[in-house]
Amino acid sequence: MTRGFRIAFKAAIILIAIVAAVLIASVILWLIGAEVGATFYTICIAPLTNMLHISEVLIRAIPLCIIAIGISVAYRSGIINIGAEGQMAMGILAFTGVALAFPDVPRPVLLPLALLASVIGGGVWGYIPGILRAKLNVSELLSTVMLNYIAAQFYSLCLRTIYLDPAEQVYGTGTPQSMRLTENVWLGRITGRLHYGVIIAIVLAVLIYILMWKTTIGFRMRASGSGARAARYAGISVGFYAALSMAISGAFSGLAGGIELAGVHRRAIEGITNNYGFSGVVVALFGGLHPFGIIPASFFFGLMIYGATLAPSKVGVPANIVQVMQGIIIIVIVTAQMVLSNAYFQDRVWRKYQSLRKKEA
Amino acid sequence: MLDILTNMLAMCIPFSVALLLASIGEMFNQRAGVFNLGCEGVMAMGAFIGMLIPFAAGGGGAVSQWYNFFGFVAAAALGAVFGIIFAVITVTFRAPQGIAGIGLQMFGVGTAGTLFRHFVGGTQSIPGIPDIDIPLLSKIPFFGDVLFSHNAMAYLAYLFIPVAMYILFKTPWGLKVRAAGTNPRAADSMGINVTRTRYEALMLGGALAGLAGAYLSIAQAKMFSDTLISGRGFIAVALVYFGHWHPLQIMGGALLFTFAQTFQTIIQSMGISFPYELAVMLPYVLVIVVLSFTSKDQTMAPSSLGKPFNREIRT
Numbered sequence: 098m099t100r101g102f103r104i105a106f107k108a109a110i111i112l113i114a115i116v117a118a119v120l121i122a123s124v125i126l127w128l129i130g131a132e133v134g135a136t137f138y139t140i141c142i143a144p145l146t147n148m149l150h151i152s153e154v155l156i157r158a159i160p161l162c163i164i165a166i167g168i169s170v171a172y173r174s175g176i177i178n179i180g181a182e183g184q185m186a187m188g189i190l191a192f193t194g195v196a197l198a199f200p201d202v203p204r205p206v207l208l209p210l211a212l213l214a215s216v217i218g219g220g221v222w223g224y225i226p227g228i229l230r231a232k233l234n235v236s237e238l239l240s241t242v243m244l245n246y247i248a249a250q251f252y253s254l255c256l257r258t259i260y261l262d263p264a265e266q267v268y269g270t271g272t273p274q275s276m277r278l279t280e281n282v283w284l285g286r287i288t289g290r291l292h293y294g295v296i297i298a299i300v301l302a303v304l305i306y307i308l309m310w311k312t313t314i315g316f317r318m319r320a321s322g323s324g325a326r327a328a329r330y331a332g333i334s335v336g337f338y339a340a341l342s343m344a345i346s347g348a349f350s351g352l353a354g355g356i357e358l359a360g361v362h363r364r365a366i367e368g369i370t371n372n373y374g375f376s377g378v379v380v381a382l383f384g385g386l387h388p389f390g391i392i393p394a395s396f397f398f399g400l401m402i403y404g405a406t407l408a409p410s411k412v413g414v415p416a417n418i419v420q421v422m423q424g425i426i427i428i429v430i431v432t433a434q435m436v437l438s439n440a441y442f443q444d445r446v447w448r449k450y451q452s453l454r455k456k457e458a
Numbered sequence: 459m460l461d462i463l464t465n466m467l468a469m470c471i472p473f474s475v476a477l478l479l480a481s482i483g484e485m486f487n488q489r490a491g492v493f494n495l496g497c498e499g500v501m502a503m504g505a506f507i508g509m510l511i512p513f514a515a516g517g518g519g520a521v522s523q524w525y526n527f528f529g530f531v532a533a534a535a536l537g538a539v540f541g542i543i544f545a546v547i548t549v550t551f552r553a554p555q556g557i558a559g560i561g562l563q564m565f566g567v568g569t570a571g572t573l574f575r576h577f578v579g580g581t582q583s584i585p586g587i588p589d590i591d592i593p594l595l596s597k598i599p600f601f602g603d604v605l606f607s608h609n610a611m612a613y614l615a616y617l618f619i620p621v622a623m624y625i626l627f628k629t630p631w632g633l634k635v636r637a638a639g640t641n642p643r644a645a646d647s648m649g650i651n652v653t654r655t656r657y658e659a660l661m662l663g664g665a666l667a668g669l670a671g672a673y674l675s676i677a678q679a680k681m682f683s684d685t686l687i688s689g690r691g692f693i694a695v696a697l698v699y700f701g702h703w704h705p706l707q708i709m710g711g712a713l714l715f716t717f718a719q720t721f722q723t724i725i726q727s728m729g730i731s732f733p734y735e736l737a738v739m740l741p742y743v744l745v746i747v748v749l750s751f752t753s754k755d756q757t758m759a760p761s762s763l764g765k766p767f768n769r770e771i772r773t
């Protein structure tokens with residue numbers, strides 16, 4: 098097998114995967130009678146046409162990037178964390194709690210403290226499924242989903258009761274939201290709504306790269322993910338690292354919630370999590386589970402999520418289309434990966450290719 | 459007090475049908491060795507198509523029961539198609555089943571929501587299917603209300619449990635399914651086509667999940683919304699673990715979880731000042747607690763659950 102053939106084979110599979118994804122999405126769009134080309138243009142290209150749109154895309158890319166990095170840590174350690182949505186909600190609750198409790202503490206103390214609280218909030222919520230998986234063999238896929246629903250209910254319970262804006266009680270509009278948080282926890286903004294979270298996200302990506310590829314802990318986590326039995330024989334406590342990776346993953350999701358709150362909304366309202374937790378899984382896979390792949394991937398998905406918010410008014414396509422596309426992308430990625438790693442299939446194609454060449458000659 | 463208890467128990471059977479059907483379907487998938495986490499998405503698609511047909515026929519008004527029937531049939535057919543899609547991904551391409559299931563779930567829920575907004579629009583209700591009081595039996599005090607005055611699908615779903623047991627434990631196909639999930643290599647060497655068996659099991663499981671979704675929209679909620687399924691697909695998967703891959707125990711689990719869900723309705727109707735959210739949370743908490751107690755013991759699990767079968771590779 099020549100090297101050129103291998104590269105051509107990989108490129109062909111990836112091309113087929115992209116074409117397949119676009120085709121399936123087109124079928125759905127065609128079913129609802131939308132203009133397929135115009136829809137793809139609105140979702141993937143229109144948001145890049147001016148600076149305001151680009152900053153909105155970046156705002157959505159920040160939580161996606163942080164969450165996806167966390168998910169990639171867990172995924173590399175052999176755990177699929179689909180509970181980022183709930184972990185993010187718990188992070189937001191913890192952040193709000195600190196901000197509401199100490200409104201007069203100066204900013205250099207309060208902002209880090211509140212962010213730390215969101216890290217702990219998310220981390221604990223991530224640690225629960227991790228430890229349940231390690232000690233009691235509970236499928237993390239199920240426990241994280243359940244914890245998502247629990248966190249969502251807990252979130253609205255808190256907003257409706259202990260965090261409720263006193264002004265809401267006076268006027269009684271009944272919107273479950275907290276009061277506007279003190280300026281001491283606000284994250285500075287670069288331009289428009291774009292906040293400094295963008296820098297935090299990149300720093301975190303570098304830190305996780307160092308943790309996963311340059312330290313023993315990272316090596317052990319990756320080892321227990323790629324071969325639990327071999328790792329156990331090598332003396333690695335697989336359960337411990339599984340729980341640790343989930344705690345890290347949850348901490349990142351919680352932090353993403355805290356940053357989103359401090360940078361964008363500045364008061365706890367319903368719907369901050371905005372499905373970022375599930376999109377994060379797609380971003381992590383799309384970015385090849387590597388921090389430096391996740392950064393561009395999160396930009397791409399930020400683009401899609403923002404583009405989808407434009408779609409209802411511009412081309413009459415519901416914003417749910419982004420969820421459809423994410424589902425298709427996950428399925429296509431995992432399928433394409435299997436084809437790419439299938440040496441037998443590659444060999445078969447190579448032989449076919451050679452016999453064709455012989456016939457021509 | 460007895461009234462409340464009767465009410466709660468009377469709600470249990472009709473409200474448990476969706477969970478029951480979906481779990482039995484998932485049980486067939488898992489017995490064949492495939493872990494289908496996309497159940498939630500298939501249920502969403504089934505719920506949508508099941509609601510669409512009677513809605514399109516009657517515009518939200520009264521329709522002939524045949525259209526409800528067609529709704530169920532279409533939901534089952536669509537579910538089977540989704541089963542085939544999942545089989546192509548996980549059996550033919552051998553993709554990791556957990557993450558592929560999440561993809562299918564997102565795709566199903568997203569597509570159902572998108573199509574719903576286009577074809578139906580806002581909140582629209584449909585007449586649904588009537589309750590059938592079984593003559594004589596429904597007149598028995600207490601038991602009549604609890605057991606014998608429900609809709610036709612509820613009776614059929616419960617009648618399906620012994621059928622499912624018969625299929626799984628007494629027919630050659632059931633044996634093939636169990637073999638494919640327990641030891642696919644041995645099954646393969648005995649001439650069973652593992653790939654084909656898994657395809658068939660996934661089709662059956664998908665069809666049942668589609669029916670479960672249609673039951674939610676046609677018989678239970680009589681409408682469709684994005685939050686209609688709200689994790690029932692995942693609870694159904696958890697129930698299979700809880701029920702040790704056996705139809706009867708799954709039925710017990712489905713009833714238990716439905717009982718937990720009815721708390722929220724009861725609390726609302728009685729006007730107790732108990733945080734509504736805590737009542738909604740209850741079934742999900744229960745899932746985690748139950749899984750914590752039952753997951754350690756994996757002796758009943760199909761031993762090749764979640765493992766793709768490849769006859770070309772020695773293991």
